[in-house]
Amino acid sequence: MRQLFGVALLAMTIACGPTAQAAETEYDPAKVSESLKAIFQFGSVATKQALNANTVTLISGTIGGTYVQFGADLASVLDDGNKLRVLPIVGRGSVQSVADILFLQGVDLGIVRADTLDYLEKKGFAKDIKKQFTYVTKLYNEEMYVIASKSVTNISQLNGKKVSVDLPNGGTFVTAAVVFERLGLKPNFVYIEQRIAMEKMRAGEIDAVIAVGGKPYKSVSNFNDNRFHLVPVDYARPLQGDYLPAVLTSKDYPNLIAEGAKVDTIAVPAVLAAYNWAPNTDRYRKLALFVDAFFTKFPTFQNPPFHPKWKEVSLAAPLPDWQRLPVAEQWLKSHNVEAVTRARFDEFLKQSPATAANVKTDADKEALFKQFQAWEAERNAKAQVHSR
Numbered sequence: 504m505r506q507l508f509g510v511a512l513l514a515m516t517i518a519c520g521p522t523a524q525a526a527e528t529e530y531d532p533a534k535v536s537e538s539l540k541a542i543f544q545f546g547s548v549a550t551k552q553a554l555n556a557n558t559v560t561l562i563s564g565t566i567g568g569t570y571v572q573f574g575a576d577l578a579s580v581l582d583d584g585n586k587l588r589v590l591p592i593v594g595r596g597s598v599q600s601v602a603d604i605l606f607l608q609g610v611d612l613g614i615v616r617a618d619t620l621d622y623l624e625k626k627g628f629a630k631d632i633k634k635q636f637t638y639v640t641k642l643y644n645e646e647m648y649v650i651a652s653k654s655v656t657n658i659s660q661l662n663g664k665k666v667s668v669d670l671p672n673g674g675t676f677v678t679a680a681v682v683f684e685r686l687g688l689k690p691n692f693v694y695i696e697q698r699i700a701m702e703k704m705r706a707g708e709i710d711a712v713i714a715v716g717g718k719p720y721k722s723v724s725n726f727n728d729n730r731f732h733l734v735p736v737d738y739a740r741p742l743q744g745d746y747l748p749a750v751l752t753s754k755d756y757p758n759l760i761a762e763g764a765k766v767d768t769i770a771v772p773a774v775l776a777a778y779n780w781a782p783n784t785d786r787y788r789k790l791a792l793f794v795d796a797f798f799t800k801f802p803t804f805q806n807p808p809f810h811p812k813w814k815e816v817s818l819a820a821p822l823p824d825w826q827r828l829p830v831a832e833q834w835l836k837s838h839n840v841e842a843v844t845r846a847r848f849d850e851f852l853k854q855s856p857a858t859a860a861n862v863k864t865d866a867d868k869e870a871l872f873k874q875f876q877a878w879e880a881e882r883n884a885k886a887q888v889h890s891r
Contacts, residue, residue, distance in 0.1 A: 556785075558588040559793045562603045562613035565673070566593060569717035569812060570614045570773070573642065576809045581796045589793070596673025598623070604778050605635065611789060616645065616674040616715070617772040617822065618681055618745050637779045637828040639794060643815040644770035646749045647678060648723050649734040650704070650759065651711035658734055659688060664710035666690040667700035678771055679713045685741035697722045704731070715771065717812040718755050726758060733759045736768040746771055777828055791830040798834050 561577060564570025574591030582589045592610070594600050600613040601623065620636065623629045649658060661683075668676040671694045683690060693700075693709060700712045705728055714723055733756065738748040749770040753760040760766055780787040804813040819840045821827075834840075861867060 554585050554588065557586060557789070557792060558590060559611045559789050560590045560592060560609055562592050562594045562600045562607075562610050564594045564600070564614060565596060567721040569643075569645070569720065569810065570594065572810045573614060573812070576804060576813070577797070580800055580803050580809075581793070583796075587792055587796050596670065596675070598674055598677060599672040601632075601636075604776060611786065612639070612775060612777050612793070614642065615774055615776050616678065617641075617774050617825075619674050619677050621745065621824075622677045622681060633824060633826070635779050636776050636825070637831075638822055638825045639775040639777060639790075639797070639828050639831050640816065640818050641820045641822050642773040642775055643717050643812040644747055644749060645715050645717050645773050646720070646751060646770045647682065647736055647768050648714040648716075648720065648751075649711060649736060649768075650701070650714070650723070650726065650731055651734050652730060653732050655711065655734050658686070658736055661690045661711050661734075662688045664690050665693055665708075666711045666713060667695045667697070667703070667709050668692050668713045669697050669700070670694055675713055675715045678715045681745070682736070682742060682769070686739060701726050717773065717810075718751065719811075723756060724758065731759065732761075733766045733768075735766050738767065738769060742769055772822065774822060774825070779826070782829060787830070790828060794828065794831045794834055798831070798838070 561574050563574030571591070571593060578589040578591050581587060594603065594613070597614075597616040597619045600615050601619055603610045604613045604615075620629075620632050624632050649661075651661065655661065666679070668679040670676075676692065676694065679692070690711075695703065695709075697712065697714055700709060701722070703709045704712050711734070714720060716723070733751060738746070746769040749768050751760060751766045751768055753762050753764055777790055778786070780790065798818060801816075801818060803809075804816070819835050
């Protein structure tokens with residue numbers, strides 16, 4: 504009997520041993536995670552109200568695009584549980600994002616292209632639309648890609664040809680429409696999702712595919728067919744009012760550019776935009792929470808593992824004809840960010856005395872500032888390469 508009791512006691516000790524040890528070594532995740540605490544306490548009315556009061560939603564872009572990656576980066580860095588929740592939403596492109604910010608309940612912010620609002624207003628889709636929007640910051644420049652057969656060496660050869668410009672609720676068709684119109688070209692636009700359009704181009708059903716996005720742009724990087732290449736887009740005078748010069752290299756897209764070669768193109772700014780809420784509203788309060796967290800933690804975004812396009816972002820860079828969100832403007836002034844930007848602009852002028860001497864009108868000043876933005880983006884990109 505004693506032997507049986509001893510065996511039973513030993514078995515109980517063995518069975519209970521790991522459990523007791525686990526209790527000592529395992530930790531309660533709720534002790535270190537604000538999000539889990541919130542979930543566990545969700546039955547509390549106060550918790551529910553606090554979570555909703557400090558949640559900011561951001562409409563981004565389509566799967567595989569740069570907007571989605573920026574949205575994910577913002578959530579990764581800024582979302583700290585119930586103090587500030589950042590919820591990125593997969594969007595359908597710049598035009599749809601404008602509509603979502605205006606009309607979709609609960610959308611606080613969105614990433615849109617700078618030329619989209621101009622297009623909607625000039626074409627009569629909206630009146631005084633820029634008065635309904637504010638911007639937190641200009642983000643980065645999105646390059647334009649014209650992919651066509653190697654027999655096409657100039658964009659003018661696409662006049663009258665069948666050219667895909669993505670779906671009509673995105674921003675690519677807007678940029679393409681503006682660019683071709685200003686260059687006096689009239690291609691036959693078709694609205695096909697980019698991946699499908701590229702397959703149709705392979706099959707000879709369409710002549711070219713237009714894409715607009717921050718490099719490295721996934722759909723362009725993934726297109727491999729040695730019959731096609733990137734067609735240059737010159738920085739012609741009709742484009743200089745709204746666009747920036749840009750250069751693509753074989754390092755950017757070895758699948759479409761010969762080794763050591765470069766391709767000129769244009770770029771359009773991407774903008775972090777919001778509805779123009781009155782300062783005494785709760786929606787404005789949430790935007791203020793976001794701005795403080797975003798601007799305070801901004802240096803984090805300009806280092807790996809975040810998207811390389813963050814290197815191009817200058818928080819204080821002005822956006823012509825747009826009004827900045829007042830709380831964002833106040834933050835920049837109180838932290839002396841504008842003074843730093845002016846110092847960099849002065850450096851640019853010193854390095855370009857001939858250009859500075861030609862500034863005689865407001866239009867000249869605007870063109871000069873756009874060149875400065877391009878220069879600064881190139882400098883940031885070079886710094887990124889050297890830091891690797």
